[in-house]
Amino acid sequence: xxxxxxxxxxxxxxxxxxxxxxxxxxxxxxxxxxxxxxxxxxxxxxxxxxxxxxxxxxxxxxxxxxxxxxxxxxxxxxxxxxxxxxxxxxxxxxxxxxxxxxxxxxxxxxxxxxxxxxxxxxxxxxxxxxxxxxxxxxxxxxxxxxxxxx
Numbered sequence: 317x318x319x320x321x322x323x324x325x326x327x328x329x330x331x332x333x334x335x336x337x338x339x340x341x342x343x344x345x346x347x348x349x350x351x352x353x354x355x356x357x358x359x360x361x362x363x364x365x366x367x368x369x370x371x372x373x374x375x376x377x378x379x380x381x382x383x384x385x386x387x388x389x390x391x392x393x394x395x396x397x398x399x400x401x402x403x404x405x406x407x408x409x410x411x412x413x414x415x416x417x418x419x420x421x422x423x424x425x426x427x428x429x430x431x432x433x434x435x436x437x438x439x440x441x442x443x444x445x446x447x448x449x450x451x452x453x454x455x456x457x458x459x460x461x462x463x464x465x466x
Contacts, residue, residue: 318358318386321351325434326426327359333430334365339420341366343410345402348373352425354383357390366417367392370406372399 334342342360346353346369353369360367369392376396380388387394397405402424410419422431446453 323355326431329433331359334420341419343368344422345370349383357387357392361390370395372402
């Protein structure tokens with residue numbers, strides 16, 4: 317979705333949960349060039365959900381570039397705050413939306429128990445493939461930022 321990345325697996329479960337709960341809009345947060353925000357905007361557009369992105373930057377950039385440009389193309393709506401206040405801002409955006417909509421909050425990096433199911437599925441697939449190829453592994457190393465792969 318919109319260039320892919322590791323968040324797609326998590327979003328399969330999170331968007332599915334949002335739709336199952338009757339959500340009509342998504343609220344999430346990240347940095348202005350966040351892959352997570354870009355992919356969330358793409359998933360929201362694909363499933364007809366309004367997308368609200370909270371950016372941890374104090375001001376709007378002069379021109380949209382890179383991921384922020386793609387977010388624009390995908391129709392996301394933008395909200396600005398300081399990085400340390402992103403979670404509070406997501407809650408206040410969701411509260412405002414509840415006046416007529418059904419928002420679903422996705423935490424930064426899709427990092428919660430629902431999003432983690434995407435990695436459970438990925439590791440299950442990897443184990444099956446390794447077994448089929450008869451390739452044993454002793455160690456697995458992965459990089460993490462928001463902690464959602466733990």
